[in-house]
Amino acid sequence: MVNEMNRIKEMIRAKGYKLTPQRRATLDVILRNEGKHMSTEEVFQEVKKTCPEIGLATVYRTMLLLEEAQILQRHNFDDGKNRYELKHPDEDHHHLICKKCGKVIEVEDDLLEDLESKIQEKYSFRIEEHKVQFTGLCTECIDGII
Numbered sequence: 818m819v820n821e822m823n824r825i826k827e828m829i830r831a832k833g834y835k836l837t838p839q840r841r842a843t844l845d846v847i848l849r850n851e852g853k854h855m856s857t858e859e860v861f862q863e864v865k866k867t868c869p870e871i872g873l874a875t876v877y878r879t880m881l882l883l884e885e886a887q888i889l890q891r892h893n894f895d896d897g898k899n900r901y902e903l904k905h906p907d908e909d910h911h912h913l914i915c916k917k918c919g920k921v922i923e924v925e926d927d928l929l930e931d932l933e934s935k936i937q938e939k940y941s942f943r944i945e946e947h948k949v950q951f952t953g954l955c956t957e958c959i960d961g962i963i
Contacts, residue, residue, distance in 0.1 A: 821848060821903070825888050832886045842868040843879045847889070847903060854912075854921050856898040894921055894950065909947065915955035922955065 825844060829836050836844075846863040847855070855863075861876040880901060883889040890904040894914050900921075909929070913922040933944050954962070 828886055828888055834882060834886065839864075839868065839871050839875050840879050840882070842871065843876055844883070847883075847901070851903055852923065854892060854894070854900040854902050856900050858898070860901070892948070892950075894919070895952075911949040911951065913955070914950055914952045915958055916952050917954055917958040917961075920955045920957075924951075 822844065826836055829840070834840075842864050843860060845867070846860050850860075850863070857877050857880050858873070860880065861871075861873050864871050864876055880889065884891050884901070887904055889901045892900045892902065892912070894900055894912070896919055910926070911924040911928065913924060914920075915922075929947060929949065933947065936942060937944055
């Protein structure tokens with residue numbers, strides 16, 4: 818977590834921003850909950866536990882700044898909220914979203930590397946990122962149906 822925080826600090830400085838105590842508290846929550854795809858409101862609730870004076874607007878601005886700095890990746894899983902996760906350099910993955918309970922499962926492998934290469938070559942197009950999400954039912958919800 819220390820190396821990740823140092824990497825993020827450098828990215829923030831490179832964009833000309835400062836790591837204020839409020840931004841640090843927000844980042845701490847995001848790092849502690851890595852892989853959870855939290856909404857801004859969920860991050861805010863966690864930040865308030867250690868930084869009670871922080872406001873929701875500050876957390877919103879911080880999340881937008883971190884997205885702009887390409888530290889966070891925003892996702893829309895069709896639940897009415899933007900959800901965020903840390904963006905790791907050169908690491909793409911996909912998501913499985915359960916339509917019944919809303920669980921989000923990460924598919925660790927980038928299954929589209931070969932397809933990306935073919936598209937880039939055929940269309941002379943540089944792909945910078947892609948987003949893939951599959952919707953269906955998770956194991957728990959399937960077991961509940963049967």
